[in-house]
Amino acid sequence: MIVASGDCLKRNSWVCGKYFDEYSGEITTALREHIYLTVVSVAIGLLVAFPMALAARRWRLTGSVLLGSTTILYTIPSLAMFAILQPFTGLTETTVIIGLVLYSLTILVRNMLAGLRSVPPDVVEAAKGMGYGPGRLLFQVELPLALPAIMAGVRIATVSTVALTTVGAIVGSGGLGNLIYSGIDTLFKAQVLTASVLCVALAIVADLLLLGVQRLLTPWERAGGRKRRLPLVSAPTAEVDVRAGAAA
Amino acid sequence: MNVLGDAWDWLADGANWSGESGVWNRLTEHIVLTAVCVLIAVVIALPIALWLGHLGKGGALAINVSNIGRAIPTFAVLVLLGLSPIGMGDTATIIALVLFAIPPVLTNAYVGMRGVDRDVVEASRGMGMTGGQMLLRVELPLALPLIMTGIRTCAVQVVATATLAALVAGGGLGRIVTAGFDLQDNGQVVAGAILVAALALVVEGLFALVQRFTARTPRGGVTS
Numbered sequence: 327m328i329v330a331s332g333d334c335l336k337r338n339s340w341v342c343g344k345y346f347d348e349y350s351g352e353i354t355t356a357l358r359e360h361i362y363l364t365v366v367s368v369a370i371g372l373l374v375a376f377p378m379a380l381a382a383r384r385w386r387l388t389g390s391v392l393l394g395s396t397t398i399l400y401t402i403p404s405l406a407m408f409a410i411l412q413p414f415t416g417l418t419e420t421t422v423i424i425g426l427v428l429y430s431l432t433i434l435v436r437n438m439l440a441g442l443r444s445v446p447p448d449v450v451e452a453a454k455g456m457g458y459g460p461g462r463l464l465f466q467v468e469l470p471l472a473l474p475a476i477m478a479g480v481r482i483a484t485v486s487t488v489a490l491t492t493v494g495a496i497v498g499s500g501g502l503g504n505l506i507y508s509g510i511d512t513l514f515k516a517q518v519l520t521a522s523v524l525c526v527a528l529a530i531v532a533d534l535l536l537l538g539v540q541r542l543l544t545p546w547e548r549a550g551g552r553k554r555r556l557p558l559v560s561a562p563t564a565e566v567d568v569r570a571g572a573a574a
Numbered sequence: 575m576n577v578l579g580d581a582w583d584w585l586a587d588g589a590n591w592s593g594e595s596g597v598w599n600r601l602t603e604h605i606v607l608t609a610v611c612v613l614i615a616v617v618i619a620l621p622i623a624l625w626l627g628h629l630g631k632g633g634a635l636a637i638n639v640s641n642i643g644r645a646i647p648t649f650a651v652l653v654l655l656g657l658s659p660i661g662m663g664d665t666a667t668i669i670a671l672v673l674f675a676i677p678p679v680l681t682n683a684y685v686g687m688r689g690v691d692r693d694v695v696e697a698s699r700g701m702g703m704t705g706g707q708m709l710l711r712v713e714l715p716l717a718l719p720l721i722m723t724g725i726r727t728c729a730v731q732v733v734a735t736a737t738l739a740a741l742v743a744g745g746g747l748g749r750i751v752t753a754g755f756d757l758q759d760n761g762q763v764v765a766g767a768i769l770v771a772a773l774a775l776v777v778e779g780l781f782a783l784v785q786r787f788t789a790r791t792p793r794g795g796v797t798s
Binding site: 398401402403404405406407409410412413414482485486488489490492493495496503506507509510513515518519521522525526529530533 | 577641644645646647648649650651653654656657662730733734735737738740741742748751752754755760763764766767768770771774775778
């Protein structure tokens, strides 16, 4: 701490405005990759989880097999997951996306299933009585009613995916994680702190955006007024949320 | 696949199991690190959760601590602590791991305590039990399944997170993976990853067994 100059980059300060000016290109690239990896992974996760949840609902045995295997996948540490996939898909974004999709399945399938099961049988009966076929029943009655639980799952999956993406740095595609990873060798404090803070901010912004989407999609949930305001963890998922566990 | 064959060859080579960077030593490091961190986390989180759950206060904190924990990348905290005056090494690793081990224990134990049937609690109060007796003899036994779930989640998570310690010069099985990356030896990378995954699954399985076993044991306290 001999240098008293105003150059925080040379002093290697934790907080440094000059870092933003000189490295804005790198930060933007990393942030963009991080958002891309998260969005693509959760989107693919949703597409894969939906038929899995439907199958799990229809066939009991399939359900326990699917839930069991996604839980096992969730137990595998992310470093190991990326390392196992890496010889097959290389040091690419694909490797990271496959890993992240596999992790998101645990949460998404569970919450979709919980949501579909929470649809009151009376409502289903009424819809059938009104002549709804299986397709219309699913998309116009059951899915909308399951939406709060599904969206809660999407929020949890998204927030964990944002955090897990950083580990992708070991195969060269970790978004903001790349900046953190290279900081280990360069000891570049401003870079590591900035990337870490951006990562948490990204998770929070994503969560709030999804909460907004959820409210837009389910206006009837707000019908009760202030009393029914959604807490950070909405009720149907508290259980799933608490028990689903590992993957770091 | 060829890579799996390479991984098998690596695992089958006895030389890879001995010495400082051998599997046995790395496995021991990993298990010791995990055990220490889980123990510290339980000692810190469990009393707080039990007390808050008993009083019925601090629910928002107990639940949100898990949400916050999920949003913070463990990897980032490991590196941040490593660059801080603490320096890269065991201390930084243990602090980071404990920080992330606390939320599952805290949240599950709290939810477990609050989930205890209120009638049962009222009955014990009516029987003249003191607050401490209610906590230890009524609420704690009934909340035990969820408390165990929390510790199990915590342990599996620490096993996983301890792998990341290898990235910041810590020990453990993750070192086999990172060393494999440095040597560009895919066989070793996959072999190390398989070992890590196997350890995580074994820990999960052991806890599942313990939970099943304890769930079937008749609760002694009251009858005996």
